[in-house]
Amino acid sequence: MRYELRCRECNKSWGNQARSICDDCFSPLEVFYDYDSIRSSFTREKIAHGPPSMWRYSELLPLPPHYQPAVPAGFTPLLKAPRLARDLGTKHLYLKNDAVCLPTLSFKDRVVAVALAQARAFGFDTVACSSTGNLANSVAAQAARNGFKAWIFIPADLEPAKILGTQVFGAKLVRISGSYDQVNRLCSQIADERNWGFVNVNLRPYYAEGSKTVGFEIAEQLGWRLPDNVVVPMAGGSLITKIKKAFEELQELGLVEPKQVKFFGAQATGCSPISTAVKAGNLEIDPQKPATIARSLAIGNPADGHYAIRAINKSGGWAEDVSDPEVVRGIQDLAETEGIFTETAGGVTVGCARKLYRQGRIQSDETTVLCITGNGLKTTDALTGQYEAEAPIAAKLADFNKYLESVLDAPVKSAIPETVEA
Amino acid sequence: MTITVQIPTALRRLTAGTEKLTCSPANLGELLSELDQRFPDLKPHLRDASGQVRHFLNIYVNEEDIRFLGGDGYAFQEGDEVLLVPSIAGGAA
Helix, strand or coil: CCEEEEECCCCCEEECCCCCECCCCCCEEEEEECHHHHCCCCCHHHHHCCCCCHHHHHHHCCCCCCCCCCCCCCCCCEEECHHHHHHHCCCCEEEEEHHHCCCCCECHHHHHHHHHHHHHHCCCCEEEEECCCHHHHHHHHHHHHHCCEEEEEEECCCCHHHHHHHHCCCCEEEEECCCHHHHHHHHHHHHHHCCCEECCCCCHHHHHHCCHHHHHHHHHHCCCCCCCEEEEECCCCHHHHHHHHHHHHHHHCCCCCCCCCEEEEEEECCECHHHHHHHHCCCCCCCCCCCCCCHHHCCCCCCCHHHHHHHHHHHCCEEEEECHHHHHHHHHHHHHHHCCCECHHHHHHHHHHHHHHHCCCCCCCCCEEEEECEEHHHCHHHHCCCCCCCCCCCCCHHHHHHHHHHHHHCCCCCCCCCCCCC | CCEEEECCHHHHCCCCCCCEEEECCCCHHHHHHHHHHHCCCCHHHHECCCCCECCCEEEEECCEEHHHCCHHHCCCCCCCEEEEEECCCCCCC
């Protein structure tokens, strides 16, 4: 096999199995690859001839031999963002737009695709997850597509669109009274008793590898070079560490020139255990009770918090957080300047990027990529009250002209209000 | 004053299969010392060399993370149910 699970801390090999913790030292397991066996088959030319999906990077994903993917996840657009760039005071800004990732419009489609490949290989007939919403949608959809039974555990107060977007696929949805952290703890206990493939519990090491494809795509879409900075929203903290791993693998295999990319983590102030730790210079997180509209990021005890802090520190980056009004403004800024409707997590990313430019932590002449990880149609309730319902007018040209005059006379709303400095 | 402690599957190899036990510690420090004594194999997995609870071990009291209850300072109450849960991180940094 060209990959296997090894303990991050004591380096013990665990082969390939549904397991996320080293029995010897109880540290997390990580997928390690035999890069020498991959080097000759993982080339720019071969990748260019691959499918227009994350499966073009299959050599660096932990997939069973001869795996035939059932969903074309990933390979989302990397867009130059000139108008948002001008607004932020830079010229070199890109958006990695996973708001249009298939099949369920968030980056979670990438991780679930890998987890379910292994779920089948390990013989599970039922897959499950604890989720703040996007993962729920993705597991439910891909379980349907792959013929698994699915059990999905969510905090009871999730956005209606994310609840409906899980149920429609026929998954068993269990709403838990409590925060995501309580749901996650319960799922650890359930996973202990049932022979289910929990994508983010016993399949987690494989699952997390799917996030690397965001990093592979950024590099390929920039013409096989690395950006100076990446801004990544953080919930459990896994995505930021895996984009970093992806960049390191590309350097190891000689597909990109070596470069120290700075990683910037973005959180909502109402749930900011990782950014709080980074700003305080702590290497461990203190858990928080989440209170933010950015519910997809509302994890108060992030499993990968420790590793996210390390990744940010080692890269020379930083972490920031923004208030709920700034999250809403971030959603609107991205929509108004670049025509992309992102969910609250994307508002967090845009809001934090604005702060980081203002602080000078991201320089205007550097190339920066913002990771937009989810779709705004799933969190429309975050915008409740932002737009007035216009009174209808008669279908008459005269009435329209009258209406136009009244609108043009109205004072123009400032597109970008002042935000509070950190 | 008696509390119940649940041992998850991952740790039972080190507790000779014990799934649940009752004991009467006043606080977290006493509980960990009690576990150290009963299950010497478990000891290195609970606290690091400096005596801090290991990063990858979460401790819950009646479904609440003990860190929200005051951590080391929390005084166990009669009937408390304590749960040890290894945290599930992905790695890579």
